[in-house]
Amino acid sequence: MIFKWLIKNQWKETFRSSIWQKNLVLNIIMGFGILYFIVNFLLIGIFAKKLLLEIFPDEDPVLRFNSFLLYFMGMDLLLRFIMQSLPTLSIQPYLHLPVKRSNLMHYLLCKSLTSPLNYFYFVIFIPFAINGVAYYYSTATAIVWLLSILMIVWFDNFLITYFKRQMGIKPLVTLSFAVVYASFYFLDYFKIFSIRHASEAVFTAIMLNKALLLIPIAIVGIVYYINLLFLKKNAYLEEIGKNNAKKSVNAKDIGFIKQFGVIGELLNLEIKLMLRNRRGKMLLYMTPLFVCYGFFFYPQETYMNMGSMLVFVGIFISGGFMLSYGNYLFSWESAYFDLILSNNVDYKKYFREKFILLASATAIAYVLTLFYAYYGLKIIYINTACFIYNIGFNIHVLIYFSLRNKKYIDLNKQAAFNNQGMSAKNIVVMLPAMVLPVLIYSPFSLFGHPFIGLSILSSIGILGLVFHNKIMELIVKDFHSKKYDMAEGFRQRS
């Protein structure tokens, strides 16, 4: 009985979630993205047999396919570790009701199995089961084979749920899991232990002797039970909600910034905002990656000859932080936006602080990327032009457009692949910021005058800096009329 209600409420939660009420354009873009992957996976599934036969003509393609399944499991574990969120909070409203605790636990655990993402991979496996396994063996074998893969998916799901829960309480347990995971990788890499062979042996054995399917089912049962025990032990309200491990406060101020009066005060606040909230931290961890982005391109001759590509990269490596932070500029502060508006904060200074924050982050990234000179001075010319363009043009554009972003951001939600607070506008801004310079530069580069292209990019940036005060004045003026809508939007917190 209670399960019926839980499922009903769950259904409502899903379909009334704000995800669906997001902008239509964004939904369409995401829809296309998902469709793209489905089509790709489907093609892989359909042509897997043919491909395998071509590469390994003398071998049974099904056995070959089986040898990849443990790698698939490993990849899946890794992806889940990054992306899978824990379905925790949603049982809070039931804990005080006359519902058996263990029922809630079962519900909570099984709920994660209902996510369609779990079954996404079957777009590959089902076609192969039909035209591969069923073709060479039998339909019954194909079904058993699919079930064994289903068990992998469920196993991964429960295992990650367990380790993610442990992470808040006993981080060492999760760490040891990571060590085991990594050691398998190295054992395989140095050919001490072959995952490929193990994979082939395990899944072929299940196919040939269907009773062996009971073993993976039992293993899934055990992991499920471990999860259940863990939940029963820890399912008290105080432990469920937030990360109960209250870390000690890092009460550091960045001393020298404080000297700059109100602007310094605001800068300090935003630095703390990033250091003390999950979403901010995640962005900070990502920032070095933006800087290292060049390593994907510069070592390769093909890219080095594509000037427009290098401009794109140049915009990104110095502007990566600027673009991802600036896109939500005011949403970051949405939780206390009313305070900013009603307190003694001079808007001119407030915007000046925003500019300084973005510009200095961009400048630091630029200086760090000077070492790319190793790949040739050309890189430095391009990156310098992009840096000037970023500071002089892109920052102003970002600030201007972020006045139109009215979405509240919950700073403590997980950040990876969290697009809360995102709207089509964000994408619309990102595109010109990164694509426009490429469009400006390309024609000149095509006709053999890349330096003119770079000079134009730099000039645009310099013009932006020359008229900086005027532009800021206009933006602040605009802010006076936009702030009501922004504050109104930021107060909608679901």
Add this chain to the structure above:
Amino acid sequence: MITVNNLTKVYNGTTVLDIKELQIAKSESYGLVGNNGAGKTTFFRLILDLIRADSGYVESDNNKVAGNELWKHYTGSYLDEGFLIEFLTPEEYFNFIGNLRGMSKGDIAEFLNTYGDFFNDEILGKKKYIRDLSKGNQKKVGIIAALMGSPSLIILDEPFTNLDPSSQIRLKKIVHEHQAKKDVTMLISSHDLNHITEVCNRINVLEKGLIVLDLQTNENTLQQLESYFAV
């Protein structure tokens, strides 16, 4: 101090606030009572220029608040958690607000010292972020921050809610102390008729966006209010 003229606010076709004319004099303690949805918070937000009026205007010290930042220099306010910065410790928050209001480090320390009783050893020096404090303690932080830098206009939305009885009594004392200062105007809303009659010398009753009663507080006020709200 505050002049309101023809002020209206409409949400989805419903008028939630409609004040034809209102004057709040300097050093008046103005109390606002009304049931949920009467428009108290909306009114305060309009005074703080946090929402756009559909018609009319609010003047603070003879300057319209909309599109103007002069009022910010002398106004201290606390309406809701949207005024707190949750990832700061209370000390950091007080320092931040204090700095914005032009207080020195010494000023801030001295100021906070006087509220030791009110904080009841649960707020300062605890190495906790504001987000980890209880609702009541969060409220205390917000209220005290609103008093920083001796503002001449103080706006508090339901300051007594969520506070324990001792803190409510202490808060009343604090409010009285600030009222005793020269030229401090105070705007307070409350659901507690006792509290509001104790701390305000003028009380307005708001119902569905309209001011339906305008009382100068005397010994009969509480009774009047109770009979008004009796069902």
